Amino acid sequence: MPTADDISTNPHAKRALGMSMASALMALVFAGLLVMDAFLAWQGKLAPLVAVTAGCVLLVGLLLLGWRHYASLRRALRQGQEAEARAQSQSQRDALTGCLSRHAIAPHADALLAQARAQGLAVAYLVLDIAKFKHFNDAHGIERGDAVLVELTRQIRAALPADGLLARLGGDEFALVVPFAPQQPQAIERIIDQITSGMRTPTMASLGAQELALAFGIARSDDCNDPARLPDAAMLLHRADIAHMQAKKAGNAPVQWFYNALEAELRYRCEMEMALRDAVAKDALEPYYEQQVDLDSGEIRGFEMLARWHSSQFGQVPPDIFIAIAEETGLIDRLSEQLIAKALRHAASWAPHLTLSVNISPVQMRDPWFAQKLLKMLVAANFPPQRLEVEITESGLHQNIAMAHALVTSLRNQGIKVTLDDFGTGYSSLGQLRRLPFDRIKIDRSFVMAMGEDANCRVIVEAIALLGRGLGLPVIAEGIETPAMLDSLRGMGDFKGQGYLYGRPQNATTTHALLAERGLLIDAPEQAEEPAPLRHSA
Missing domain, CATH: 3.30.70.270 (Reverse transcriptase/Diguanylate cyclase domain)
Known part of the structure; x- marks a missing residue:
């Protein structure tokens, strides 16, 4: 027999039960008619045989109707149980592979x-x-x-x-x-x-x-x-x-x-990700500026903008850590655009011959609207596109060479110069130079810093310098930290260079003060006709 719980949890049973209730009401009506017939027969107003016959017919009809709805109720319960069993089986097994499910x-x-x-x-x-x-x-x-x-x-x-x-x-x-x-x-x-x-x-x-x-x-x-x-x-x-x-x-x-340290590292990274999201939301990251100089004269020719994040929770976070997190979490677009916009506003007050170099992530290279976004920022800062250089790393090029070609072409059409960064470390360096119209190449710091100890690195730097001259592409050397490195590079050709020999990257205030001291600001009261040679930092 169906129980009350069976009926209360089965919609089919509920519908069948509703039909049975309707049958019960009909039975009451028929029973009333039967009593009325019996009363009329007792009064002599209806033949007894007719009353008995009518009563039997009604009784048989009621029994058949009740049995039919009882069978309907049983059938509804059985169908519900079968459907529940199928659903349970489907929740236990993956439909495609037959494996256990995640919950099972x-x-x-x-x-x-x-x-x-x-x-x-x-x-x-x-x-x-x-x-x-x-x-x-x-x-x-x-x-x-x-x-x-x-x-x-x-x-x-x-x-x-x-x-x-x-x-x-x-x-x-x-x-x-x-x-x-x-x-x-x-x-x-x-x-x-x-x-x-x-x-x-x-x-x-x-x-x-x-x-x-x-x-x-x-x-x-x-x-x-x-x-x-x-x-x-x-x-x-x-x-x-x-x-x-x-x-x-x-x-x-x-x-x-x-191993246990993995969990601690993950927890640390999640906390850092939350802090970075908060920093980006508050526009709290700062652009720092590293000098780019002419190696022969020592004159400042421009600056490379570098991202810096000082977190109240984690202190000074290395760029290679928070940039990687920003790329993985989709924060890199907003973070980079905030820093570039600030840098353009800062650089607008520099002397007209000074350039600003900015790096873009491989993630941004996949954005078909990046060139238009950059143009909008240039207009907002009233900064000439001819003074802006965009540095693209080799590692990001081979992910989508067609999109990279479209981006480089679009930037150059706007007057923006494009530099191939970390040259020699990526995928098919010479192939990239053949396919893409770069304006200059930058030698990776690993080659420059190892020239004194590794003859092969020195040969590679000399070859890149020769290649630049042959292709008509200016060359930048990064990672210059000692006078010996500077002397070696000077003997290889006409370079721009950057590195700790010329000072560490500085924030906007310190950079502005340096340029003001050297008369390299547009609003400087007595700007020198020729920039003074830059003294090496101790």
Whole structure:
């Protein structure tokens, strides 16, 4: 019999019950008619046989109607239970691969963890995904991508021991839970090797996926200093996720085991990201300026703008740290535009022959509107585009050479000069010079600073200087820190240079004071006709 709970939680049953209530009302009406017939028969106004016959007919009709609705109620309950069972099954299993779902693996992993500990075994929780799988989907279509995921699932199952667990966490991300002997972590590495080899099978090649790479993050259940606080499955997944993120970030290290410092580093980075977001929202980052000088005369020719962030929480944060965070989080556009706008306003008061160099991120190079944004900032600051130089690193060019070509061309059409930065360290340096119309090249500081100890670096610098002369491209050398470096560069040709030999980068106030002292401001009361040679800093 259906219970009250069955009926209250089943909409089909509720509808059937509503029909049964209607039947009950009809039964009351019919019963009233039957009583009336009986009363009339007793009064002699209706034949008894007719009354009895009518009553029997009504009674049979009521019984049939009630049974029909009772059967309907049972059927509704059964359909609801079957639908609930199907939904439960679908929530437990991934529809595409047949793996456990993200929510379903937790209780199974906890049970496996308890069983392994009882047997003196450890458990490895692995999280893996396919690097750049979204690009593969975009290029080949979702159906091809699904076929790759199904084949990868087959390869993982083939590598997984019988007592291991496999779940699809979402997209191209999978989780494995594998018991192993604590003294034999190489058993896990063998499983990883087998899965990785599975990406090179003929089936994967037929799908065009043989070049796809996997990244693994691994956490082990016995990696705990406090035996009283052993991690559960949820904690192991969290740790494997952290290790997985580190593996993807490293790029060339596709397998990363979790260690405790990783979690502290992640927490520190998250706090720094929040502080950086707040700093960008408050426009709190400052432009600093590093002098660019003519190496022969020592005269200031311009400045390179560098980003600096002094955080009340973290102190002076190195640019390579917060710039990387800004690029990963999408803050780089706003951060860079704020700094460039400030720098243009500062440089507007400099002597007309002084240039301003700014760096742009590879992320900004993918913005089709960047050139227009930069032109708008130039107009707002009333700064001549001919005095602005944009430095583009080699590493950002090969990501999209067509878009880079369009950006360089657009900037040069506006009168802005474009410099190829860190020349010699990126991808196909000579090829970039052939494809893209740069105005100057900058020698990477690593070559300049190593000239004294490494003869090969000196030869490379000489070759770049010769190449610049041959192509008619001015050359800038960065990283000049000693008089010996300066003397070496002077013997190689006509250079502009920058480095700590000429002073460290300074904020806008200090830079303005320096230029005022040398008569290199537009509003200076007695501006010198010729800039005075710059003295080397001690």
